[in-house]
Amino acid sequence: MTATHTSRAAKRPATSGAHGRRPAKSRQRPNWLGGLVGWLWLAIVIIPIYWIVITSLKTQSNYYLTNPFAPPSEPTLDNYRLVIEMDFPLYFLNSLLVAIGTVIPSVLFSFMAAYAIVRSSGVSRFLRGVNSLFLMGLAIPLQATVIPVYLIIIKLHLYDSLTGLVLPSVAFAIPLSVLVLSNFIRDVPKELFESMRLDGATEWKTLWGLAFPLTRPAVVTVSIYNALQVWNGFLLPLILTQSPDKRTLPLALAAFQGGPYGVNVPAVLASVVLTILPMLILYTVGRRQLLSGLTAGFGK
Amino acid sequence: MTAISARRTSSAAASRGGGVLPWLAVPALVAFAVFALIPLIGVLLLSFTSWDTLGEIQLTGFESWRQVLTDPGLPHALWVTFLIMLLSWAFQTPASILIGVFLAGRQRYRELLAVLYFIPLLLSSAAIAITFKALLDPNFGLGAGLGIDFLTQDWLGEPGLAFGVVIFVVSWQYIPFHSLLYQGGVRQIPRSLYEAAELDGAGRVRMFFSITLPQLKYTIITSSTLMLVGSLTFFDLIFVLTEGGPGDATRALALDMYKRGFQANLMGAACVIGVILVLVGLALAMLLRRIGGRDPYASQLEGA
Known part of the structure; x- marks a missing residue:
């Protein structure tokens, strides 16, 4: 019953578009x-x-x-002054360095991989394999593997360093980034790629000259999302660093509240506000793209 | 001359088989392999060893497994994890769908609402936990400040209450994100479906159950997958909010892993928990995929 109505309605998009206003309004009950x-x-x-x-x-x-x-x-503003005197600018800088160090490589690597997967996963078994590997990475709670990550970071002599935080963060960001980016690259009309190829452009040039600019909203989305994840990340900094001067903001917040100043609730909350501010700015700038990008990236 | 043409044909042939393209995936693959794939295998291997983080790693066979599987703490942690997963899903899903449908309306004020709505997405779990800890403090929190007895309870000191607080705070943090997914899903439902139903005289509730909900099937599966698999690894929130307490009331698997590994220095046992987490996560994802009949992460546009 419903099905017949559905198909009939779908067959006359022009008619429904013509007086699209009226039905839209009538269902504003x-x-x-x-x-x-x-x-x-x-x-x-x-x-x-x-x-x-x-x-x-x-x-x-x-x-x-x-x-x-x-x-x-x-x-x-005394609370803010107190918090700033408590080394928060240093933690802020640490968070910023880790975020930038993670976002740039993770987005660039993921974009290259997503481009390759979309352009040739039909023919390349290797790329199909890579793609399913990343999809598996989405289903597995990667945090469950932090102990081997901890061991690897120690063996690389990167324990208690910002580099040691960046490397696993990049890896953890890749599966979702590849997924969202490849969903967007797939929507670029194939003819555009074809004409680039006929003009003699290399894949490398097509990648950066065509695909990258055309999918900029997706790139912005993924960058903001990854920045948020890293900025707010807690587990990796907790287990991979130790000295107070390597703390990132979430860790500093927890330490601040657990420490001697923890009873000073207004100061603790001032530190919370300070940690949100950069993300709030990022959100204001990229909100539209972030929201629509995430929705599209996760499929319907 | 021959060399050039040979190269040209070979590159044309190569581009058919992928050519330079596979190389583009190598940096991502290497990064993922070293810090995600190898650790994935590593967590299984380390579960057959003993390691106290200072000494040598020693192969001890099934010792860690026996230790963990006979520990009554394990079924408890599994139960806590399962309850958190189930309750937070059961609370978040209907609320997110309702809010998503509401936000999908095109009125301008709803756009403004959405801006405010998504602020929790920006906060770290640590910041959220700290805030609610201060708000719910029985002596200096909201209850005492407003003089409302109902709010002046030992929220984090009583097992049942602490558990409820965890579910509530999790929902506070994640409902906006899932509402956003549902908002996007609702906006993709063809209008013509509603117009047709309206011609048939279907009411709002009927339309919701006969059109909106079935059309949101894949969004529900995607969102549920993210919620359920994500809830396995709630760590920071619980760690800062209750540290697993009072007692062991909120000691979920991820926290259990951390405590065994980094506080009790039993890395082998912690890896056993890690393996269990991975297996549960994979089983859940596969189960949901079976229910959904397709990959929840696949692009809708591709199938359309």
Whole structure:
């Protein structure tokens, strides 16, 4: 019953497009349940965020005395000053170096692999194999393999170094990056590749001159996503570093809260705000691409 | 002359068989092999050894396996992991679908909502855990500040409550991401389906169950795969929030692995847990793939 209607409706896209406005409007009957859950969950998301921001501007003594949701009567940046004096700029720099060091190679390598897989997995058994290997990497919780990673990093004499953090992070980022990028490269019209080939362009040139610019939204998506993962990563820094001056931000946050200053809730929350800021900027810049890219990358 | 033409034909033949293309995949393959594939084999090999991180690695056969499999801590950790997986899935999936459907509307204010909505995606698990730890503190947290008795409980000190907090915080962190997947999925459903149903006089609820939900099948499978496999490795959140406590109430497998390996220095036993995690993850992915009848990660566009 539904099926016949479906196919009939699908056969006349022109007609439905012509008065597409009207039916769209007529089904704007409110979705009460969705709206209720949507707004409720929005409140649940926003309230803690709001609380983090206002509390980070309160003094410690004020924090215990005032209503937790009331904005500070005299906002202060002292907490931020304290956090900055506690070596947070160093942890910030560590996180930044690890993020950049991971994102650039992981995206470039993944792009090259995705290009090769899309362009010739039909003929190359090797590339089909590589592709299934990466897909398997998505199904396996790679964190379960951290102990051998720890051993390898020790054997490479990279324990307690930022390089030692970067290398496994690149590897962990590859499967999803290849998947999302190859889904996008697949959508580039084949004729474009063909005409490049007829013009005598090498694969290398086609890769960087055609495929890369055409799939820039996907590249941005994957870069932001990988940056987020690395910036927020906790397990690898926890097991692969040891000295305080090699800490990345999430590790520093946990250490700060567990340390002698942990009772100073406003200061702890100020450190939380500082760690989010760069990601917030990245999100504001690339939001549209990140959201649409992720949706497309994961398939329907 | 002959050399050139020979090279040309060989490169044409080679491009048919892949040519330079396979080489392009080599850097990614090498990186993945060294830090993901070799460790994958390594975790199995190390599970047959004893290693305290300082001394030599010694081959001890099934000693670590016997040690772990006879430890009552293992069924407990498996049970905790399973419960976290099941409850967080059962809570997140309906909520994410509802929110995704809601956000898929084209009204401008919903775009704005979406911007706020996805902020938890930006936070590290450590930051989230720290925030909720402070919020739920019975003496200095929200409950005490607002004078609401219901909120003034020892949230992280009582096993049942701590478990609930973990599920809630996990959902807080991941519902936005899954809503986003569902929002994208809903937007790809052809409008004509709804128009046809509307001509038949189907109501909103009927349309949701007869059109939206079946059309979201693959999104549900993708999202569930990510949720279930992902929940196996919730580590940072639990580590910072409860450290597995109170007692062992929230000691899931990933945390169990860390504690055995890096706190008790029993790397062999920790690797046994690692192998179990890998096997459970693979089994789950295969099960979901069977249910879905196709690879949940494949591009929709390819099949269309």
